[in-house]
Amino acid sequence: MDTMLDREQAWNILCEFTKSEGLRKHALAVETCVTAYARKLGEDEPKWSLTALLHDFDWEIHPQSPDHPIKGEPILAERGVDAEIRRAILSHANHSGVPRVTPLEKTLYACDELAGFITAISYVKPHRSVFEVDVASVRKKMKDKAFARSVNRQEIVDGAAELGVPLGDHIDFCVKAMQANAEALGIMGSLQAPEAGS
Secondary structure (H helix, E strand, O other): OOOOOOHHHHHHHHHHHOOOHHHHHHHHHHHHHHHHHHHHHOOOHHHHHHHHHHOOOOOOOOOOOOHHHHOHHHHHHHOOOOHHHHHHHHHOOHHHOOOOOOHHHHHHHHHHHHHHHHHHHHHHOOOOOHHHOOHHHHHHHHHOOOOOOOOOHHHHHHHHHHHOOOHHHHHHHHHHHHHHOHHHHOOOOOOOOOOOOO
8 A cells, every 4th residue: 555645745756856947836737726626526635736746747857758757657656656646647648558537637637738828828918917817818829829839729628528527617617726826826926816706
């Protein structure tokens, strides 16, 4: 029986292999969305949190496909990361050949590209704030091929479909999750959170 790492241990693994602030923030953004889904679905929040935090931990050392996350998986195994978490991380890459079966696997895939995309949109808003992002602005930017080219639009669409959630609802859920954690994600911008009830 694997003992589960705690979040601090997972964060330390991420920071050991990931020096870029942007990639660390991406891990936090994906964690924010995935953990919000865990809460909504009554799933294991700590496990889902660790999976999302670690999903791209080896991106800097294995930037070439298909090395990420295939070559990263044995490193996680050595560090005592649970097999279920490692499998979910493998499954988030289409080229790994690991099919997405569990709710965790499907949720990680669905949130990965979208969280990155929402962050990118936040940065180009007048106040550089996620509070200026909504479903309509995400859909509009998805059509703009020149914007955030590295984000795979098809994976955003496929991810929502695999989750069985309408795309607009999935975008809305992730935007709201990220708004609730905007400060930690560095996307508060110069806007303050809207007052409750306004």
